[in-house]
Amino acid sequence: MALILIFTLAEETYGLEIEAIQEVVEKPALHFVPRADGALLGAINFHGQILSLVDLPRLLGFDSEQLDHRRVVLTAEYQSLALAVTLVQRIVKLDLAALQSNLTGESKNAARGVVDMDGTLVNLLDLDEILKQLRKLYQ
Amino acid sequence: MDMSQYRELFFSETREHLNNLNQLVVELEQQPGNRETIDTLFREAHSLKGMAATMGFNRTAQLSHHLEDLLDGFRKTGVVPAATVDYLLAGIDLLEGLLDDMTAKSAERSIDEFLQRSPSTEVVLVAEADVSSPPQVNGNDDQSLPLVAVEVEPSDLVEPLANIEEPDAFQVLVSLAEGTVMASARGILVLRELEKFGELMSSKPDLDALRNGAPCQQIQAWLRTSLTKDHIEEALRKITDVAQVRFIDDRRREEVSREDAAKTIRVRTELLDQVVNLVGELITQRYLLNSAAAGRNWDELRQALGQTSRLVDDLHHHALQARLLPLESITGRLPRIVRDLSRKSGKKVTLRLTGSDVGIDRVVLEALTDPLVHLVRNAVDHGIAEEGTVTVSARREKDLVLVEVADDGNGMDSERLRSQAVEKGLLTAQQAENLSDRDALMLVCQPGFSTAAEITETSGRGVGMDVVKSAVVNLGGRLDILSAPGEGSRFQLRLPLSIAIIKILLVRCAGHPLAIPITRIDRTLGLPTAEIERSGSERVFRLGEEVLSLVSLPQLLGLPEPAVGEITFVILTELQGRKIGLEVDCFIGQREAFVKNLGFPLNHLPGLCGATVEGDGRVVFIVDPQPLLENRPLLSSN
Numbered sequence: 001m002a003l004i005l006i007f008t009l010a011e012e013t014y015g016l017e018i019e020a021i022q023e024v025v026e027k028p029a030l031h032f033v034p035r036a037d038g039a040l041l042g043a044i045n046f047h048g049q050i051l052s053l054v055d056l057p058r059l060l061g062f063d064s065e066q067l068d069h070r071r072v073v074l075t076a077e078y079q080s081l082a083l084a085v086t087l088v089q090r091i092v093k094l095d096l097a098a099l100q101s102n103l104t105g106e107s108k109n110a111a112r113g114v115v116d117m118d119g120t121l122v123n124l125l126d127l128d129e130i131l132k133q134l135r136k137l138y139q
Numbered sequence: 140m141d142m143s144q145y146r147e148l149f150f151s152e153t154r155e156h157l158n159n160l161n162q163l164v165v166e167l168e169q170q171p172g173n174r175e176t177i178d179t180l181f182r183e184a185h186s187l188k189g190m191a192a193t194m195g196f197n198r199t200a201q202l203s204h205h206l207e208d209l210l211d212g213f214r215k216t217g218v219v220p221a222a223t224v225d226y227l228l229a230g231i232d233l234l235e236g237l238l239d240d241m242t243a244k245s246a247e248r249s250i251d252e253f254l255q256r257s258p259s260t261e262v263v264l265v266a267e268a269d270v271s272s273p274p275q276v277n278g279n280d281d282q283s284l285p286l287v288a289v290e291v292e293p294s295d296l297v298e299p300l301a302n303i304e305e306p307d308a309f310q311v312l313v314s315l316a317e318g319t320v321m322a323s324a325r326g327i328l329v330l331r332e333l334e335k336f337g338e339l340m341s342s343k344p345d346l347d348a349l350r351n352g353a354p355c356q357q358i359q360a361w362l363r364t365s366l367t368k369d370h371i372e373e374a375l376r377k378i379t380d381v382a383q384v385r386f387i388d389d390r391r392r393e394e395v396s397r398e399d400a401a402k403t404i405r406v407r408t409e410l411l412d413q414v415v416n417l418v419g420e421l422i423t424q425r426y427l428l429n430s431a432a433a434g435r436n437w438d439e440l441r442q443a444l445g446q447t448s449r450l451v452d453d454l455h456h457h458a459l460q461a462r463l464l465p466l467e468s469i470t471g472r473l474p475r476i477v478r479d480l481s482r483k484s485g486k487k488v489t490l491r492l493t494g495s496d497v498g499i500d501r502v503v504l505e506a507l508t509d510p511l512v513h514l515v516r517n518a519v520d521h522g523i524a525e526e527g528t529v530t531v532s533a534r535r536e537k538d539l540v541l542v543e544v545a546d547d548g549n550g551m552d553s554e555r556l557r558s559q560a561v562e563k564g565l566l567t568a569q570q571a572e573n574l575s576d577r578d579a580l581m582l583v584c585q586p587g588f589s590t591a592a593e594i595t596e597t598s599g600r601g602v603g604m605d606v607v608k609s610a611v612v613n614l615g616g617r618l619d620i621l622s623a624p625g626e627g628s629r630f631q632l633r634l635p636l637s638i639a640i641i642k643i644l645l646v647r648c649a650g651h652p653l654a655i656p657i658t659r660i661d662r663t664l665g666l667p668t669a670e671i672e673r674s675g676s677e678r679v680f681r682l683g684e685e686v687l688s689l690v691s692l693p694q695l696l697g698l699p700e701p702a703v704g705e706i707t708f709v710i711l712t713e714l715q716g717r718k719i720g721l722e723v724d725c726f727i728g729q730r731e732a733f734v735k736n737l738g739f740p741l742n743h744l745p746g747l748c749g750a751t752v753e754g755d756g757r758v759v760f761i762v763d764p765q766p767l768l769e770n771r772p773l774l775s776s777n
Contacts, residue, residue, distance in 0.1 A: 031758035032651045034696040035744045043741060043750070045758050050750045052741045079739040138740035 002096045005072070006089040006122065010062035012109065014085070015094065015122040020074055024088060027069040039137065044082050046073055053082045059133060060110050062086075078127050081134075092117060099124060149194050151405065153238050156187045158471035160231050165474040168224045172217060181210040187234070198247040199237045205254060206230050223258050228475070246340040246361050309368075313358045313375060314383040325380050326355035332378060336371055337364025404501060406461045414461070417454045424450060455731070459640065463498030466533045466542065469508045470495050473515055473531060480519045487526040488519050494533035499540050503614050503634050507542070510607040514544040514630050517604075522548035522628050539616075539658055540636055545629040551622040553579035563588065577716060580620040584608040615641070615656070615748065633658075641734055643751070643761060644710070645727035649698035653723075654732060654751060654761040661711040661718065663726060668707045680709070680720060687711075689720040695767045696746070714768045721764055734761065745770060 004015040005024070028044040030053060036042055039059035043050050053071060057064035064086045072083040094115055101113035110130055111123035163180045167173060188203035206227065213219045219227075233253050240247045313329050315322055326349045333339050342360035344353045364371070372384045424447045431439035470492055481488040499507070511531070518529045523546055530545045556579050557571040565585055566574070574582075582588055586605040607630075611618045615635045622628035635641060635658065642657040664682075671680050671689060678689040689709065693700055701724045709720040732751035741747060746767040750760045 029756070032760075033741060033744070033747070034648070034651070034653060034698070034760055034762060035746065037697070040740065043737075043758055043760075045752060045756065048735070048752075049738065050735050050741065050758055051738045081739070134740050138743040 001093045003091055004094045004122070004124075005091050006117070007068070007072070007085040008087045008089065009057045009060060009109075010064045010086055012062070013089075013117075013120055013122050014111070014125050015092075015115070015117075016072070016125045016127075018091060020078055020127055022073045022075050022080065025071045025073055025082070028071060028082075039134075041084060044071060046080070046082065049080060051080050051082045053084055054130075054134065056083045056085050056130075059130065062109075074127065078131065081130075094122065096124075145194065148405075149190055150238065150242055152190060153187060153199075153234075155468075156183050157231060157235055157238065158468075159183050160187075160234075161228070161475040162471055164224060164227050164231065165478045167219055168221070168478065171219045171221065174214075174217060177210060177213050177217075177219065181207060181214055184210055196237070196241055196247060198250050199234065199241065202230065202234055202237065202250045202253070205257070206234075209257070220258070226256065226258050229253065229256075246363065249338075249363070309362060309386050311358075311360045311362050311371070311375075312383075312385040313360070313381060314385075315356060315358075316380045316382040319380040322355040322380075323349045323352050325378065326353075326358055328378055329358050329375065329381065330360070332375060333360050333362055333371075336366050336374070337362060404461070404464070410457060410460055414454065414457050417450055417457065421447065421450050421454070455640070459500075459636075460498070462500050462502075463636070464501045464504055465496045465498055466504070466540075467495040469504055469511060470531055472512070476512060476515060477519060477529060480516060484519065486519065486523055488523055489528045490515075491528055491530040492532075493530070497533040497535060497540055498636075499533075499634065500636060503540075503616075503636075506610050506614055507632070507634070510610045510632070511542070511544070513603075513607055518544055518546035518548070518628070518630075522546035522550075524549055527627075535636075536633065539633045542632040542634060543629055544632075545627060547627040550624045550626045551580055551583070551620070551628055552624045553622075556580065556582045560585070560588070575715065577620075580622055581608075581618075583620070584618065615658075640731055641761075642729065643732045644729050645759065646692075646708075646710070647724040647727060648696065649693035649701055649724065651698070652727060652753075652757070652759050653692075654759050655710065656748070656761060656763065657729065659712050659764060661713060664709040664711065664720070666707045666709050666720075668703055668705055671707060682711075682718070682720075685718065687718050687720050689722055690768065690771065691722045692762075692764065693722075693724075695721075695764070695771060696762070710764075712764055712768075714765070719768065721768075732759075732761070 003018045005018055005021060006013060006015050008014065023046075025044070025046065028046065030042045030044060031050075033040065033042050033052075039055045041053040041055045044053050045051075051073065055067070057067070067084045067086060068088045070088045072085060072088065074081045074083065094117060096115060099113045099115045109123065110126045110133070112126040112129075113124055114121045115124060116122070160180065160183050163176055163183065167176045167180065170176065184203050184207040188200050188207055191197075191199035191203055209223070209227070213223075230253065233248075233250060237247050237250070311333065315325055319325055326344065327346065330339065330342055330346055330349070333342070340361040340363060342358060344355055344358065349355060362371075368386050372386075375381055375384045424443060427443040428440065428447065431437075431443050473492065474490055477488055477490040480486075515529060515531065523529070527547045531543070532545070533540060533542045535541075553576040557566075557574060560566040560579075560582050561568050561571050565582070565588065571579075584604045584607070586603070588604070608618045611632050611634065617633045619631040619633070620628065621631065643654040644657055644660055644663070645652055645654055647653075666680055671678055673679070674686070679686050680689055681687075689707075691700060692710075708723050708725050710723060711718055712721055713719070734749040734751060736742070737747060737750060741750075746762050746764065748761050748763045750758050752758055
């Protein structure tokens with residue numbers, strides 16, 4: 001069983017293993033970044049580190065008018081990115097052995113696959129895909 | 140006595156001594172009769188010997204002693220025979236190898252072969268060493284020694300015992316079977332057996348411990364031998380109760396870097412005292428501030444605050460001083476490198492060093508070491524044809540240091556570089572033609588531009604001009620190349636004194652505060668807006684005789700244009716040798732900023748070179764206008 005943080009991007013339910021998360025920060029001040037555009041919302045000062053805040057719904061092409069004021073800060077392995085999501089929900093225990101990987105082969109909406117949570121399908125976020133997309137945008 | 144705390148210091152001092160030795164020997168080669176140089180060399184070798192002996196690094200001590208003796212002989216005759224210079228240099232190289240061994244905590248390599256090559260046998264009197272360590276057990280290390288050393292006391296077993304050509308050093312792990320009776324006695328047998336194979340450098344537990352009945356389940360031994368591992372294993376397995384024999388190769392030596400040099404730094408006591416004094420004064424000041432605040436005495440408070448800010452400035456200045464090292468600490472190797480290169484290429488090259496005492500942040504210096512060697516190598520290989528001078532100079536320029544590598548050789552032909560770039564498909568003919576001469580010279584910094592010959596020459600170090608340039612840029616500096624056919628070449632590296640703290644100008648840009656490094660600013664202007672003219676699609680203004688372009692910083696950053704006021708605030712900066720004006724909303728002020736590095740993808744945004752956190756916690760980004768200007772779209776819509 002793995003501990004998974006459940007959150008939403010627009011109407012979709014997503015999950016992320018807590019091993020990839022450094023901290024969920026409550027309402028950090030957002031700082032203006034010159035030349036930031038699109039999915040890059042700005043920067044946050046996270047314990048003295050200046051981190052990029054990424055609008056995850058926007059990066060993945062979702063239409064999300066509202067964003068949760070809590071930010072998900074990833075571990076250094078994932079560049080300590082700070083992610084803004086539609087709504088941070090809760091941490092649950094899920095059996096990832098039951099993960100159904102993407103049969104289509106293409107990583108749709110940056111999900112590594114789906115897993116069932118009491119009848120709700122949870123998309124497991126593919127962080128490598130997120131980084132890949134960001135690298136494409138910011139060479 | 141536990142010497143481990145002195146290890147770092149010993150290594151850094153040894154490195155300094157070796158640097159000096161290298162430099163002095165090269166000087167001596169040019170002036171073989173210079174008494175003073177011989178004396179200094181002698182003293183360097185003498186200090187090195189003393190330190191190494193105290194630390195228990197016996198081979199280093201022995202070799203330094205050997206060189207010291209040799210030099211003492213030259214002191215008496217007053218001349219250094221030309222033939223011995225190579226021998227001295229080889230000795231210094233060997234000392235460097237020994238230093239690598241010591242830093243890697245592996246056993247010191249053998250010096251026997253070197254000692255046997257000694258050019259003058261009468262000065263090799265190692266046996267009479269006044270080395271303040273226990274007497275050396277040299278075995279037949281040295282031909283001039285009587286063979287008493289064969290009757291070694293067992294306690295000296297950790298010392299070198301045998302003399303083998305090009306032996307291989309490795310660690311042997313011998314495990315005894317569980318429940319071995321009299322394990323320590325078996326251990327002694329194992330050690331005795333190991334001694335037969337070659338040189339048993341050390342072991343854990345050692346013979347003494349085993350004699351005192353130390354528990355012994357496994358023996359770890361450092362062995363230097365030319366025998367094969369199979370042979371050793373087979374022999375060891377014949378001993379009763381030996382359960383397992385394993386070997387660990389000593390390959391770490393190759394990976395020894397100069398890392399530990401970076402971890403320690405020597406600071407003058409005087410400087411340290413000043414810092415401590417300043418901190419003391421600040422503590423007093425804090426009480427004054429407290430009492431002034433408690434008594435709501437505003438005059439006193441203001442005075443105390445002024446005093447505090449002066450103290451903080453002082454402290455900052457002194458703390459930065461501690462980070463500075465003279466350029467000398469990395470140019471020390473250059474005379475030797477140039478000497479070896481000119482000998483190899485048959486060219487007659489003189490090296491001139493000026494400004495070696497200019498202080499540079501040690502982080503900057505470290506990153507500069509390899510690029511500097513590469514530039515000097517290039518100057519000898521490609522710049523100078525037959526005979527010439529390579530000059531490495533340094534001087535302060537505002538809060539930058541200019542380091543220049545210049546040669547009086549062939550110079551570079553921008554026309555030829557253009558056609559080469561086209562041949563290699565890096566540029567189209569049109570692009571090449573539009574390139575200014577200055578930019579054409581910078582083509583050599585393009586990855587993949589170097590010719591094949593250059594790649595083989597420098598492949599050992601893995602440094603090319605593109606690496607030189609990116610090292611300089613990563614440090615927040617700039618590389619310029621000045622050259623013309625027949626006029627030699629000058630590679631100019633402008634580097635920040637310190638990379639952690641820089642001076643910035645805080646400006647407002649489309650309503651947002653932004654910081655611009657002072658090093659990018661020539662001057663600031665308050666320009667009456669009415670004086671701005673149009674020239675085609677560009678805005679221009681006059682400054683003295685010149686007509687300069689005016690570019691809007693908000694526009695460069697994709698921000699809305701601010702409202703036009705009576706005065707336009709302009710920053711003068713330089714772009715490819717030309718002055719250019721940058722318009723901002725207003726200036727906020729100048730200050731020193733502690734630069735924070737940016738995380739991905741912020742660090743990939745053009746023009747962003749860091750951020751600083753204001754007193755109120757606000758994050759202000761530091762913008763380098765240079766790349767923004769270089770990549771600006773043509774301002775046709777302006």
